[in-house]
Amino acid sequence: MSPLVAHRLQHLPISSIRKLIPLSDKAEQDGVKIYHLNMGQPDVKTPQVMIDALKAWDTNPIAYAPSGGTKEYIDALKQYYHSLGFNTIETKDILGTVAGSEAINMAMYATCDVGDEMLVFEPFYSTYKTSAKLWNVNLVAVPTMLENGFHLPPKEEIIRSITPKTKAILYSNPGNPTGTVYTKEEVKMLVTIAKEHNLYLISDEVYREYSFVDKPHESILQYLQDIPEQAILIDSLSKRYNLCGARLGALISKNADVIKGSLAFAMSRLSGGIIDMHVGAQLTKVPAGYIPALQQEYKRRRDTLYEGLKEIEGVIVAQPEGAFYIMAQLPVEDAEQFCIWLLEKFRDNNETVMLAPGYGFYADPEKGKQMVRLAYVLEVPQLKRSVELLKKALQQYR
């Protein structure tokens, strides 16, 4: 039996982030305090109005939801997009998904056939890779560089990677794992390329609110009229409202066939979680100050971590402009081995720090071998201590 499954395992490698978890569990069982910068799991509180909605749950039995989401959830999403100024979004353009990860799966499924290609900008969110493997879609990676903050290369360089099999461009903005916020010119360039080469343009904007640049975030939703058949938005409530464990996302498109294809996928799992959707639907009642307070908090954290990392000898970083990640190049040969060593061996006052190995964010793992991703999802004093730990560890490791 096993050869078949072995093929699958090779096909779909265990997440580079999640595979270290048993090691951190072990260390924590041994009483070691770990500073978790390895996952995008914020420490910030879910809005109380959402918790209260759970406590007030009074529907029994807990019945199936419509495959595309409850009316309550879809209406709340529509209201949210309208509040951002995207008034042309209608109910029919919104599909409720089981978090952003399902929206990614659906977008790939609805736009690409087996063997088709999708352009991504490397380093890219590792889930794109697992998702592409599921559907036998080939990700074609266009490299971006730490030296210029992982911003997009010139148009010619992107176009060079387009083949007759290319069906879509997929990007995250603000970027995971880079923290890069694309400029108006960059997004416009992608729209132009999509138009000229007849490609879907899939924008993952789950970190929309986490931008620390002066200019407004450039959403694909501004281009819905421009490329109505091609623009697809991936969205999620996980980071915006600190709801990672309630699986709440959305796929937005003006292309009825993309919605239908995604809905067909949604029907294969019958229903999303109706309790989660009720929680998510409270988003319209979240106090107005919730998001601005988060923005300020993350900016402080970004500054703390960036300034701290910059001072460590041999560490190379660019200042992230958004999201809550930093990609850093470490003065080590194999960053994954270093991450393992941090968990298994390194202790300072019985504390250590956990990072995500960077190779998982590269199509070619070799390229990301010296890289790590740090998520600044801890408070400033903890981030300061994390930097201190990393500095000591690097001194000791060499």
Next chain:
Amino acid sequence: MSPLVAHRLQHLPISSIRKLIPLSDKAEQDGVKIYHLNMGQPDVKTPQVMIDALKAWDTNPIAYAPSGGTKEYIDALKQYYHSLGFNTIETKDILGTVAGSEAINMAMYATCDVGDEMLVFEPFYSTYKTSAKLWNVNLVAVPTMLENGFHLPPKEEIIRSITPKTKAILYSNPGNPTGTVYTKEEVKMLVTIAKEHNLYLISDEVYREYSFVDKPHESILQYLQDIPEQAILIDSLSKRYNLCGARLGALISKNADVIKGSLAFAMSRLSGGIIDMHVGAQLTKVPAGYIPALQQEYKRRRDTLYEGLKEIEGVIVAQPEGAFYIMAQLPVEDAEQFCIWLLEKFRDNNETVMLAPGYGFYADPEKGKQMVRLAYVLEVPQLKRSVELLKKALQQYR
């Protein structure tokens, strides 16, 4: 753009059950009362202890769960299987899934490659079809007959459908949509075939508790020691605890590679719903009388619906032995058209009845053209009225 997506749509047809929902919505908006026998959405209450767990939720933020499920949820599942006498099931054998539908997806993904074949017994649960289409797995349908209650054909007939591409046999027991409960001899035969032909044997037992035959339910879990590498259980809490909208399921296997392959899939969606899992984990606290009361209630309903249908001229039914479905052959040429007519045209005292067209449960839709599936998820008086409506409708339709 559209041709690509059109291909997908053709590839993955909209659920035959769910596509009628807009018509029933319309009728209900017009004030028509509809008796819903079309979906396996029970009217029975979720155990109060589960609702109470929601109300007592006090974890904030709502954080990611481990991809394979929370410890609390997995421990509760283990305790449940042990209470059934399956004491050899260990934590490592259990993967928590986002409902039974995801467990089906995972089992297919972990056992079959693109182009591989899986045997199913026709009529079969329509979600198997959508799931197989997702993974480009070919379902090979072995026919079973209404005349003998949809029980399995002789071994030779099943073996005849096995090819070098066959990787697995997938069946539901008790059966959806047939209500058939396989005998000890039938399950043993499937185990023997799996052994002799080196196939995975995937048993969907989400209706385990709903059996109205005198003998105990024959679970694949009894054969875990016999075919440890091949036996896979699909399970779900949806029907057992009336939790369809909380997405809670499990995949059980002694084959570490099957668990790993399924976990890789689970990692692509990062996490299931942590609130739902907390609700599901209360299963160990559900009062002992909950399930037996359900069994009695469903037996009464089964009897009501079966006896009623038998009396309608031209309707052919077999007595279902379990689950909560009846497959019936109607004296109409095209049962889907009849189902549409029921929703759009037929009214008796401004009431009508909604059924699931049967073709969705057949690999060859032509074979199921005269069939419908009725779910007895309403109380006895409502089922009586449903039968009356169906009888009148058939008289009028002809």
